[in-house]
Amino acid sequence: MFTGRVRRSGKLRSVWHKRERKRRPQDLPTIDAVPPTTSLVTRSRYNLSEADWLCRSPDTMIQCLATLTSDRLLSFHMTTQAVERKLRLFYCACCRLRWAALPSDEARQTVEVIERHADGAANRDEWAAARRRILLFERAARRLGRVWLIPPEMRATADLTGLIVEAAKPHRSLQCVYGRAGWSVDATERIALLLEIFANPFHPIAVEPTHITGTVQALARTIYSERMFDLMPILADALMDAGCGTPQIIDHCRGPAAHTRGCWVLDLLLGKS
Numbered sequence: 001m002f003t004g005r006v007r008r009s010g011k012l013r014s015v016w017h018k019r020e021r022k023r024r025p026q027d028l029p030t031i032d033a034v035p036p037t038t039s040l041v042t043r044s045r046y047n048l049s050e051a052d053w054l055c056r057s058p059d060t061m062i063q064c065l066a067t068l069t070s071d072r073l074l075s076f077h078m079t080t081q082a083v084e085r086k087l088r089l090f091y092c093a094c095c096r097l098r099w100a101a102l103p104s105d106e107a108r109q110t111v112e113v114i115e116r117h118a119d120g121a122a123n124r125d126e127w128a129a130a131r132r133r134i135l136l137f138e139r140a141a142r143r144l145g146r147v148w149l150i151p152p153e154m155r156a157t158a159d160l161t162g163l164i165v166e167a168a169k170p171h172r173s174l175q176c177v178y179g180r181a182g183w184s185v186d187a188t189e190r191i192a193l194l195l196e197i198f199a200n201p202f203h204p205i206a207v208e209p210t211h212i213t214g215t216v217q218a219l220a221r222t223i224y225s226e227r228m229f230d231l232m233p234i235l236a237d238a239l240m241d242a243g244c245g246t247p248q249i250i251d252h253c254r255g256p257a258a259h260t261r262g263c264w265v266l267d268l269l270l271g272k273s
């Protein structure tokens, strides 16, 4: 019995090709036979709902934002650009919570530039310089992330460096499901910041244009630009004087939660969404 390998050459090869050509259409699966995609990534990114937002997990909440930007029925009230701006400010706010632990003054300056860039206030030169630094931070964070046997404080520094990179490239957070930086900031603090910046993105709250008086607008602008967030209760008084009685807005201004740039009430009043 012949057991050697048959080299498909010449006439034999042409016969084989002819036979394969005839068989291929029958062997290929039809469109109906292709199973629907059920990978974890797809389910996590596109099938999340308000209940997932309320589950209070920072990673799941960011996945909800990815849902918002990818679902055309949900994205009408919050564009991808708006989500990315707010996400940028969220990561900057995380960095501010660990301001003293950031690796260098350069890192702190970079966070400040990214904050200004989020609002279109950074000039071209300083943003170009920040981008060069971010590239170095990205390499450093990746290099440290690969090493397992490093002291915990160095690992935390690498994570904070990664946070700056996430702030510079917020679209990456919306695309990847796992491996985001930020574990060095407590989950409760990150949740509080996400609520401060996004509130409930599945149920956006509107404000009557007539309630945004000159006084309200000037006060909101000062609070935002000067970071004078302790004036938020006064802003609530000004809003009530203007006739605004929306409890979510007033409660947010008077509540105990810390405010930051990207605060959903300030964004609403300043038209930054």
Ligand SMILES: [Zn+2]
Residues within 6 Å of the ligand: 196, 252, 258, 259, 260, 263, 264, 265, 266
């Ligand atoms: Zn706020």
